[in-house]
Amino acid sequence: MLQIPLWKRVLIWGVCALAILIALPNAFYGRVESHNDAKAEIADAGGNSTPEQEAALALWPNWLPSGLMSLGLDLRGGAHLLAEVHVSDVYADRIDNMWPEVRDALRGARDQVGSVRRVTSEPGVLKVQISNPEGIARAVELVRALAQPVTSVTGMGQSDIDVRAEGDTISVQLTEAERAATDTRTMLQSLEIIRRRVDEVGTREPTIQRQGDDRILIQVPGIGSAAELKSLIGTTAQLTFNSVVNVTQDANAQPGPRQAVLPSLNEQGIYYIVETTPVVTGEQLVDAQPAFDQNNRPAVNFRFNASGGRSFGDYTANNIGRPFAIVLDDEVISAPTIQSHISGGSGIITGNFTVEESTELAVLLRAGALPAGMSFLEERTIGPELGADSIAAGQMASIVAMLAIAVFMIACYGWFGFLATVALGINIIMLLAILTLLGATLTLPGIAGIALTMGMAVDANVLIFERIREELREGKSPVRAMDIGFEKALSAITDSNVTGLVTAVIMFVIGSGAVRGFAVTMGIGIITSLFTAVYMTRTLIATWYAWRRPKKIVV
Template identity: 45%
Template sequence: MLYFSRWKTILIWLTVLVGLVYAAPNVLPRNVTDSMPGFWPKDSVTLGLDLQGGSYILLQIDRESLIQERQQAVQDEVRQLLRNERIGYSAISANDRTVTVRLRDPAQADAAREALSPLTQSISSGLISGGSVAEVALAEPQPGVLTASLTDEGVQYRVSTAVTQSIEVVRRRVDELGTTEPVIQRQGDDRIMVQVPGLGDPQRLKELLNQTAKLTFQLVDQSENAEQVARGGRVPPGSQLLYTTDATPQPILVRNQVMVSGENLTDAQAGFDPQTNEPVVNIRFDSQGAQRFGRVTQANVGKPFAIVLDDKVLSAPVIRTAILGGQAQISGSFTVQSANDLAVLLRAGALPATLDIIEERTVGPGLGADSIAAGEIAGIIGAIAVVVFMLAAYGFLGIIANIALAVNVILLFAILTVIGATLTLPGIAGIVLTLGMAVDSNVLIYERIRDERRQGRSLVQAIDSGFTKALATILDANITTLIAAVVLFFLGSGPVRGFAVTLAIGIVTTIFTAFTLTRWLVAAWVRSRRPRELPKGWLRLVPDVTRIPFMKVRLKIFALSMALCAASIVSLFAIGPNFGIDFTGGTLIEVQAKQGEADIGDIRERLSAAGIADPQVQEFGTNREALIRIGSAGEVSDASQQALVDTASQAVAADYDVRRTEVVGPTVSGELAWAAILGVFASLVAIMVYVWLRFEWQFAMGAIIATVNDVILTLGFITVTQLDVSLSTVAAILTIVGYSLNDTVVIYDRVRENLRRYKKMPLGQLLDLSDNEMLSRTTMTSATTLLALAALFVFGGEVIRSFVASMLFGVAIGTFSSIFVAAPILIFFKLRPTDAAEAARAAEEREKAEAEDPTERVTVNPGRA
């Protein structure tokens, strides 16, 4: 194991060199990387919105409005088709996706079905699928009555098509803002995710995305007085009552027939009226639109012509002369900004359906800079703490471990850069956690080497055997954590996924550095220095050999653990978790006073005066900052939730800067809650299956019981301390699951080894022996992880403090349960090889091993266990 061929050595250091090259742009100044040759990597890790500021918006197609629009189109088409065939009908109505026609003469039913047959023709559902769907189904529920119903397949096709078209429209609108590297992706069947980093005006983005931008030119109906109709009069057939966009909206009767639509626009630019110098929008039509516009204006000189945008009248000028050049001007109550925005909307095109904002997360650039600074400080302090600790504990071997740790971080950043991952604040937490957990592999190896040395092996044999025997343990321990990270990635969203990615990559790089780089460095040290003894550190948390009777107190520990679990469950119902808006829906706004300290009472009064009921305002971070929470009480729609955050922001805008905004509508909050529950359950099942396959069923049951114990106690801690329960908390719980299993599997691996070695030792004595042998490793690993997390808790910033607090408690309780719960539970399940054939096989393997290497023979000291 300590011999490395030349090609292996070259491959190891080539990997390190390539990692260094790809990771370097993350720390080098931009002018240095730009001056590098063309083949040199220049990309760096993309910072998430919480680190550089920007907006994340999740849009959803308004399915109901799309259905109503299609239903109206089917109704118009039914009316037109029957008129063309001169088939009379007494009534036509639309209700619940169905258009119903009552014929005057039931004998014309067959002719009517033939006339309406074009509605039922199949439409292609795409080149990839190669299929087709029927959008409308005809039926005759009773003689003389025909129904044309929208099919589920047809509705789904229209929704899918609308999403595809909307993505392109949204992309054009966002590109008009001049932002860099926006991310616009489809999510699910009817959603679009928009992520715009570095955006300074998120409100403008929302306004651009929240408008359908359907522009139409329609004649004004002058047969009735619009004001009288608005006061309760009857709307003339074929017309509708709309309102202007003025400060005081004025009613206008507009004919339903669209004379010219925005589909015929080729350009729209903001400008100024040469006579009034007011902001206007100049538009230009294509040839078809120009002809239509010319005919309409020529035939209606002297009549008002309404310019309608999303059912609101921008203006209704009187046509003075025919406009034949294909160019026109839209005037109204525009500011320079609103004229520019309208021009952007018209150039990008109209959305095929209304898009509702169901989730929004916005971070100001100032908060992003603060988060980067906090993350850097926490990372540096955490790294220094871990490095010093390893050096104090293992001396020269600690230096080797620290070199491997530095290479680990370099490879981690290199992989993040190559795959184009986005680094978020929870992602930084994942890196800091990796710093603490990465040394676990080195601790396992070093402690195993010490064990082998104490058993009488030579130094070279101890080192070789230590690496060999630690391999399976390290793989088992890290795979359980990797399972939790994978589940977290697939069931999480946004920043939580960033945490899962960094944690998973950190596990992979840790295994690589532990079994290649660390082993090569140790082998090089042995060959060059030819040491006679292992280097010793200056710090030992526990003695090399301990004889703590863990099993004697197991019943008391079980009783205490069960009592604490019962108390935790009671607290969940009696006190209740402090659910954040991720699970309850609502609005969260972080503000910072422009001058002086934040006045909590003043903020609360402003919000109440703005009509916001029961706002929760609390101090957050420094005395200049405050956190506003607005719940979604009652039947609150996603649209009204957006209106609420706008109102709250405007109420405090005079004296406070909005640093962060999160809006989670009721649609998303319910989905996130179920995803969280499913994530924890799925990870537990996956890990149990893995442990079951690798060990025995008793080990799997013991591991799950210990892990459930950790989860329940952590939930109790979160409830009692009233920490905010968010998606990050779920990430913390899943990481605790992986970490606890990591600890438990390491001890179980030693138990399994001792079961093969000491065939006649009583199980309780054997478990004591295993716990005592692994106690030094367990405490060392927990200490390094807690050091890294403590740095993150103190210096990482208020945003992730709840997340890190949960992790700190979980790591501590996970260490406790691995020793006092996971191992003793095996006695309850009567773990001991009872099958004679299995015992005989194990004895033969043991005798063979002793024959090959006499140092395998170990004399058991009964007093040790």
Template identity: 45%
Template sequence: MLRIRLWQVIVVVLICAASVLFALPNLFSQKSLGESYPDWLPSQQVNLGLDLQGGSHLLLEVQIEQVLIERIEALVDDVRTALRGERIGYTGLKRRGLKVVFQLTTLENRDAAYDLLSDLDREVQVESNDGGAFELFLTEGAVVERKSSALSQSIEIIRRRIDETGVSEPTIQRQGEDRILVQLPGLDDPERLKRLLGKTAKMSFHLVDQTVTASDLARGRLPPGTMKLPSDDEVDDNGNPRFYPIRKRVMVSGDSLVDSQPTFQDNQAVVNFRFDTSGAKKFGRVTQENVGRPFAIVLDGKVISAPVIREAILGGSGVISGNFTTQTARDLALLLRAGALPAPMKILEERTVGPDLGADSIEAGKIASLIGLAAVIIFMLLYYGLFGIVADIALIFNLIIILGLLSILQATLTLPGIAGIVLTIGMAVDANVLIFERIREEVKGGRSPISAMEAGYKRAFTTIFDSNLTTLIAAVILYLFGSGPVQGFAVTLGIGIVTSMFTAMVMSRYILVWWLKRFRPKTLPI
């Protein structure tokens, strides 16, 4: 244990020097780093979490049942098309809850209809009775798969939307079967972000049904395949939203969009969009076949605009106009670029932490860390003398290495993370205490200084390793199964365990071995 090679000393010195360089930027403000800090030195700082930097905490619920309803409504159209194709008579075809129901007009076609619909979709289960009544619904496996897919897709789209806003180090995590936790440190406009996350941003293009009169529209007397949708910003003479008779058939889906950008047209904010190859062909064909007809752009169940098609648009791009401000045009373009959420979102919980409260938490954490550090340093100095000084040096470097690693890994430091560092301060000297007490016992047993130190480090190693390993396993479990603050605590605790092993078993040993060989004392001052 006391034989140390030169290359080992060089490695330890390099690790300590690198830790100092990477930890150093945390002593400066962002402004100082940008103005006077040397460019050739590392400049990454530890990221502060929501509770230290301030920001927003949102708990969102995905309305997953809406995904299933949309799938069943699409199944209604598939059933209608299939039955009409085989000329099988039916009546009362509709969605009832999460089922498609209808009644055959003649029982002779019961077996043919059953075989036809059974092959319609492997996700769909078909049931019928002797009276010719049919029910179609999704299998249990299909429901579970669609729910999981909707939640995963929602997380990805939320991440894209947040990334577009420029918020750094967001935390986006799944919670349970239908909830998403979003934490955004340093966010200065939480209301805007709530609007962005609350919008489904499902855009589609529909033809306006020109056969419906204004009186029929007001009374809700609409032909099959037509729906009544409100305008997003237009109102009538009474101040009520204007309504449009919109054909249900989606002519072009917003899923085909590949880009959207805010721009200006005739001094008015608009959104320019572009389709992929498939979407461009559909868009070109629809506009070519319907010149002179209104073409509605529908976003989340509201008509943004319904311009008349003047000529065929074959380039695969277009412009969305409306009563947009510069900010709303920018937000709409962002939403369309990020993609539509598969289901609406509901904000269940919202918390906002101000930067002043975060600054108070940082100050309290600093005070707690300094008090803990000072208490441990004084205790080790009084109780172990020279050996205590060596342990204190190792403890200070332990904190520097932790800070350097957090900066390198760009880990997020939270208030529980500071608690983990304070705990590490106490744990860091545990190994030294075990070693020093073991050396004392060996000295009392009559061993020479070199022999006592050799035996002390060798016999204490197993105990130190086992105790730190069990604590490290606990930290890993906390990180894997915890969330948010618990993970922050686990990160600093885990890093602290590893660095304390290094400083106690390597750094302090190297210093004591150097002192022992340099001064060759006859007794150990311990």
């Protein structure tokens, strides 16, 4: 069985050569990364390049693979945030936005229900009082007609609102099925918007994933600080265009029904009393770009979709000479006076912006509004120096482990131990190649997983070599002893690797963060170890034996 078919040898050596080729760019990480960045920038520019980009592009040959492992936050430095999404806020906004529909539906049957007015209620509940209590059944029927089916598998067949009569008052709130569906939509939308905002500023390999029912983990390597990341994603960027009722300097002014007092972002001590029901919302915004106004001051150009453009155009046509407020997250960033009918659904936001502020505002608006506010439960910043120290420490630990294992194997098993060490080196290269192909993120615990892989890999060789020793002591020929050693040790090696792989899978599924990083490298390492310990080591020994033809072997 020591005779290995030619096709199998070619396949084994081909896999090893391919692994070396794929893993090679990681040995020149900085140069390849600059090459990849320049290549992407030139592609975005339509093929046009600068001398600096051409120089960066020449750092690595185009004919070689240029894939790299992603480095985790603890190796590269960057910002880490754990955010909690206030999903309950969406219920209140959803119900609040139903008031115009409910009002119009009931006013259409005024002869039956009488006059209609909204009364104060807790958040998430809409209460409407009618002047004719005898028409309450008709009023409930009209409001229930506004219900829509729940758009989720678990809520199929159920309506989205619960309508009840309480004397002369109708109470409207979301059903439990709709709340569950809303929670899912809110989290998915928040994840997507955060990802779009982070991608807008060109950060590399961010980790953005849901944790639990209402939390989001955000890790962005290479960004300056957690505060910088929070400023980018921490705002809900809720943009609305509201009617202005009055302007005051009294922060304690009492607004009328369905009105609010909002501070001016750029005018100290100025407050605007605005209608809380917006004319147009940021959800109808389709584009926002940094620009300059007629006085060459930084501003933001915006454009609405068709429905938003019609609403905006109708409002400006009917309110010429009156101010209207552009509100971002409960602050009035600008309150221009409408000079003429603004058609086409586009306009400009002006204010005392810097160029950086107008650019950031455009990014926030273009990426979309978060559906709910967030609070940050955990935040930390890892400097690039600490990341570099982590890489150096991990490299040193791996080198020391490799040398210690090599010394041990050569001291115990001589030439066979040296061949096992060569197979171990190929094993590590294959592990790095698979991480590169999968786009997996290497973390500091992942480096620990690589170190553990080294020990597990030579453990298989120890089982094989000890079995060969036993067969030699019983007087078997070298070829027969080696055949039996590989054959009989295979079951024990397979059992130990399968149990280790099951453990890695469990850690990956149940664990998070550092535990998953460790599980990824450990799981991949187990698979590559099985290949190199059984097939690679056997091929090396068979090649050596066919070349030297020793009369006896010493293991």
